[in-house]
Amino acid sequence: MVDISKRKVVGEIEKVLSELLGAKHVDFHFEIAGVDLTAQVGELKFVVEYRASASAGPLAGAVQRLEACDKDKVIPLVAVPFMGHTGQEICEKAGISWLDLSGNAKIIAPPVRIWIEGRPNKYAKRGRPTNLFAPKSSRVARQLLLHWNEYQPQAELVRSTALDSGYISRIVRRLVDERLVEEGHDGAIRPTNPSLLLDAWASSYEFDRHRIVRGHVPARNGADLTKNLSRAMTDNGVDHAATGLSAAWLMTHFAAHRIATFYVQSPPSTSVLEELRFKEEERGSNTWIVIPNDTGVFQGSKEIEGIRCVSPVQVYLDLTDHPERANEAADVLRKQFLSWEGS
Secondary structure (H helix, E strand, C coil): CCCCCHHHHHHHHHHHHHHHHCCCCCEEEECCCCCCEEEEECCEEEEEEECCCCCHHHHHHHHHHHCCCCCCCCEEEEEECCCCHHHHHHHHHHCCEEEECCCCEEEEECCEEEEECCCCCCCCCCCCCCCCCCCCCHHHHHHHHHCCCCCECHHHHHHHHCCCHHHHHHHHHHHHHCCCEEECHHHCEEECCHHHHHHHHHHHCCHHHCEEEEEECCCCCHHHHHHHHHHHHHHCCCCEEEEHHHHHHHHHCCCCCCCEEEEECCCCCHHHHHHHCCEECCCCCCEEEEECCCHHHHCCCEEECCEEECCHHHHHHHHCCCCCCHHHHHHHHHHHHCCCCCC
């Protein structure tokens, strides 16, 4: 509970609710109907699930319990010490209100509409926690999602990600602590819920963290452009893989596109760019050449219709920061390749 006693948690929730609603008294009852507690403020009745962490795993469990509530009679509410961006997105997606003990809140349940952000984390721990989805450490999440239905020993994660065993051990411990993976025999792990792991990663992913060179190459359409670029790079020995709208089109044939996007292991030479007739420009660009911040983006790459593409996991992440019909393409890609039926 982030070193907060149960009594103090209730006191802090009461303090925050009283401040938000202008109430002098909040009446609490514990462990009612399978939830942590209920809180009565005048005619408003809140059903509250408290979690000591706003990480994806614990929050998903709280949201799942609250989704069973009758929203016509009660206001489901998640409470945490401090709500980060990932937690906000999880609650937003489920339509669940939240508050944190630091004084931030988003409670949208007529007649109540409260939205407060920007108050600092009163419960921040010292030291810098391991970022599960930093460029290098995200190799673990990618490997787990590529083989979501298998328990993978840490030795296999070391081999497949080219990371050392101590680093892998720290990442795995955090994944277990945040309930994003479950452990099997001998410490082997697999995603507890692949969709939740992908959502947690997507909420912190930023495509612009890669080095992106934008420009224009003459072409009739995005499909032709993708083929021409791949052929030219192959002929010139440029190690590459399509992503974004180009790869989504090859995988699903949904939504014609104008922009072609390719990861490259190293920047193409001037002579290659000249052969491509690539003219660097931001405005009106139809070609994005991306030098990745970590070579892990190539994990799980496969050839589709003669063109190498990164994995559906990587394509989905990259589409979050693409224009055109990228959001629709991401939805179709997820339904066809990332639904994890039976997980």
